[in-house]
Amino acid sequence: MFKKDLTPGAKSKVKSSVQRAIRTKVVETYPKLAPYIDEIIPKKSQLDLVKLPDRVSLYIHDSTPLFWQHMDDPLIPHLKLVHAFPQAFPRLRIDRGAIRFVLSGATLMAPGLTSKGGRLPDKEDECKEGDVVAIEAEGKEEICMVGQLKMGTEQMKGKGKGVVMDGGHYLGDGLWKMNFD
Amino acid sequence: MSGETATDNVPGVSSESQARNVIYCGVCTLPPEYCEFGGTVKKCEEWLEKYHPDMHEKLYSDDALNANLSALSVDAQKRAQKDAAKKEAKAALNEQRESERKAAAKVLIKRVERNKRKYVTVVSGLEEHGLDLKKIAKELGKKFATGSSVTKTASGGEEITVQGDVSDDVYDWLTERYEDIPEDNIDCIEDKKKKGAG
Numbered sequence: 001m002f003k004k005d006l007t008p009g010a011k012s013k014v015k016s017s018v019q020r021a022i023r024t025k026v027v028e029t030y031p032k033l034a035p036y037i038d039e040i041i042p043k044k045s046q047l048d049l050v051k052l053p054d055r056v057s058l059y060i061h062d063s064t065p066l067f068w069q070h071m072d073d074p075l076i077p078h079l080k081l082v083h084a085f086p087q088a089f090p091r092l093r094i095d096r097g098a099i100r101f102v103l104s105g106a107t108l109m110a111p112g113l114t115s116k117g118g119r120l121p122d123k124e125d126e127c128k129e130g131d132v133v134a135i136e137a138e139g140k141e142e143i144c145m146v147g148q149l150k151m152g153t154e155q156m157k158g159k160g161k162g163v164v165m166d167g168g169h170y171l172g173d174g175l176w177k178m179n180f181d
Numbered sequence: 182m183s184g185e186t187a188t189d190n191v192p193g194v195s196s197e198s199q200a201r202n203v204i205y206c207g208v209c210t211l212p213p214e215y216c217e218f219g220g221t222v223k224k225c226e227e228w229l230e231k232y233h234p235d236m237h238e239k240l241y242s243d244d245a246l247n248a249n250l251s252a253l254s255v256d257a258q259k260r261a262q263k264d265a266a267k268k269e270a271k272a273a274l275n276e277q278r279e280s281e282r283k284a285a286a287k288v289l290i291k292r293v294e295r296n297k298r299k300y301v302t303v304v305s306g307l308e309e310h311g312l313d314l315k316k317i318a319k320e321l322g323k324k325f326a327t328g329s330s331v332t333k334t335a336s337g338g339e340e341i342t343v344q345g346d347v348s349d350d351v352y353d354w355l356t357e358r359y360e361d362i363p364e365d366n367i368d369c370i371e372d373k374k375k376k377g378a379g
């Protein structure tokens with residue numbers, strides 16, 4: 001989604017009714033973020049909306065980017081927010097060999113997760129197609145990508161191949177490099 | 182309404198931040214454990230050693246480096262190394278180009294006559310040296326206690342317009358404060374109104 005460098009478009013204030021709706025949506029999509037929502041989007045604060053290319057909306061608070069949204073797709077957290085609250089998101093792990101491909105914007109394929117260095121959740125914690133997940137990496141502490149799954153985790157285990165995620169937000173991409181000060 | 186209120190804090194709920202504080206590399210901006218995948222590893226390592234020696238020791242110890250290698254097959258290692266070398270060469274080339282460009286980029290300080298005896302000072306080209314125009318406009322306004330703002334140029338770029346004839350002062354201030362701009366690259370010029378016009 002953000003392979004190219006971005007220049008932010010106009011910044012506008014988010015109406016308070018819209019801001020309330022965003023808060024609700026965030027808690028609904030990421031229930032584990034609920035305890036921290038007042039820290040992420042304080043009640044009396046003002047969110048700003050920045051329009052990005054390809055019909056992406058980015059919500060920022062005090063020059064900190066929080067969530068982005070492609071059209072009516074789910075709100076997806078900026079990686080800095082994921083780093084701040086990693087336990088609030090479902091996580092899958094890629095093997096070390098896949099890291100450099102992810103960081104250059106390649107599509108994430110199933111073998112990078114089903115191999116020895118990768119990790120997928122057990123069946124009772126499975127993630128479904130369309131879920132937003134954070135991608136960990138073998139031997140690393142911090143999350144390197146976040147985005148929507150194209151394939152459920154049980155399906156990945158069964159098939160062992162195919163596209164898992166494309167258009168995710170990864171370390172070093174255009175969104176990561178944007179500065180809002 | 183009362184500015185800072187303590188009443189917002191619900192008793193029993195800590196107002197302290199629950200967010201993890203993550204260190205990011207001052208060179209490539211990624212978490213330092215990912216520096217190895219960029220083209221600036223050497224600089225990244227130097228930065229980390231200087232600012233976060235503990236983390237440096239952890240990430241760049243022989244054990245850590247060996248563990249990284251053993252996670253890949255010999256073939257994958259070779260490919261990854263080749264890829265890293267390419268990235269490094271690209272980053273070095275980019276850096277060289279960038280410094281050449283900066284060495285050549287001119288900054289113009291222009292005195293423009295607005296009305297009779299009324300002048301503004303227009304500074305252009307600072308963005309080529311990686312400077313934030315808004316920030317500098319603010320600094321200039323403060324420094325010379327005058328109006329100063331970022332304005333659009335006819336060609337779609339941006340420049341700084343300072344009220345008053347402060348060309349020489351701006352020149353001195355810039356050369357002193359932003360030493361990275363070669364002094365030879367800063368030119369002061371005067372934009373006289375054509376005679377007969379107005």
Ligand SMILES: [Zn+2]
Binds near residue numbers: 221226
């Ligand atoms: Zn780095």
